[in-house]
Amino acid sequence: MNPVSRGRKPKKKTSRRERRDGTQQNPPDVLFAQMVREVGHGLERSDEPLDAELCVSELLGQGWKQPGVDPEVADVLGEGLIRRTAGRRAPGALALLRVLAELAGPGQREPAADSLAARGVRAPGWVDQLGDWAPAKAWAHGDVYGDQVGVAVGFDRSGSAPHAVMVLVDHALGGVVKDAMVVDDPEGTLxxxxxxxxxxxxxxxxxxxxxxxxMLEPAFAATEELVLAPLSEQLRETRALALARLRLLPEPADEVVANQLWDDDPPEAWRAAQRLTAAGVDRHDVLHKLAEVAAHHTHAVLTMSEPVDPDVLRADLDALAAPTRRRGRRP
Structure with a gap:
């Protein structure tokens, strides 16, 4: 397997087309129909779920953070694919819906796939293996200057070759993800x-x-906030897959934050948790905010090989505040 997907990319159409009954199809409908047809046929011929995930991840990345593409338009790409795919009674269509659901997150977009399966459509055999990866060895690397840090996580599954997701975080740009790729030989790469x-x-x-x-969740979150993003095309293609693999990793709050709260060390962690909760932040987001602070100090330890500065850690915890509400867009 190549480090990134080399499958064909759907070709965009800008002209209107006529249906057989003489009515007109809008360009987005033509685009979605062509995507579903071409990708679906490719998935029917595939025999490896990782290749299928890479193909669909590349497809979803076509509108993400692209210059000149309205973010709101890019957000509906997946929904448009689902709408068009749900009407096709073909194994490749069901496979595409299952992969879209896997990359979107647990419980999302499953109803369309379940509905198609209930109509008698059978997916390729490899679909049952989606999401069945277990995280293995993980490592981080960088230089003494600390501008960039690479994080890689290997994934294993019985009966399949292992692979690793490698992510480059650029701290000189504010801790955003600058690149990501998939490699098929984690041990060799290491x-x-x-x-x-x-x-x-x-x-x-x-x-x-x-x-x-x-280390990676705050980096991906920071990347989403970028307007003019110096991102690689490879990141656009692998982003959805990388996020799906990231969700398979243990929650960071189970190592670091839970111990801080349980031991009340430092006490600023518990005070920050109470302050955020009182401000209306839910428990999950509270833990992630505390984990982001922990990840920031973990990065400093890894790059500088120095212990955490307790005074700076306490100051960062005291500075945590609930996010302010954004004003809605005017119509």
Whole structure:
């Protein structure tokens, strides 16, 4: 398998087309119909779920953070695909719906797939293996300057070749994700990194998968806030898959934040949790805000090989506040 998907990309159409009955199809409908047809046929011929996920991830990335593309238009790409796919009684259509549901997150977009399956459509055999990956070894690497940090997580499954998702976080740009890719030889990639690294200028450390999630979730969240994003095309293609794999990792709040709250060390963590809860932030978001602070200090420990500065950690926890509400757009 290549590091990233090399499948065909759907071709965009700008002209109107006539149906057989003489009525007109709008360009978005023509585009969605062509995407569903071409991708569906490809998924029917596929025998490896990872290849299918890469193909659909690439498809979803076509409108994400693209110059000149309205973000609201890009957001409906997946919904448009679902609407068009749900009406096709074909194995490839059901496969596409299952992959879209897997990349979208647990419980999302499943009704359309279930409805198509209830009508007697059978998906390819590999669909049953979607999401059945288990996180394995994770590691982080960077240089002594700390501008960029790479985080990689390997995934294993019985009967399938392992792969790893590698993400580059650029702290010089505010801690955003600058690139991401999928490699099919995690151990070989790790050996090469160890072989060609400069011990005086670079570092490479194995980290728990939960720590990898703690480092990457804030980075992906920061990337979503970018307007003019210096992102690679490869990131657009692999972003949906990388986020799906990220959800398979243990919650970072189970290592770091839970211990802080339980031990009341530092006490600022519990005070921050109470303050955010009183401001209306739900429990899940409170834990993630605390985890973001922990991830920031973990990054400093990894890059500078120095212990956490307790005074700075306490100050960052005291600075946590509930997000202000954004004003709605005028009609």
């Amino acid at each position: 050996r090469e990194a160890r072989q060609f690294g400069d011990e005086q200028l670079t570092w490479l450390r194995e980290i728990p998968p939960a720590e990898a999630r703690a």
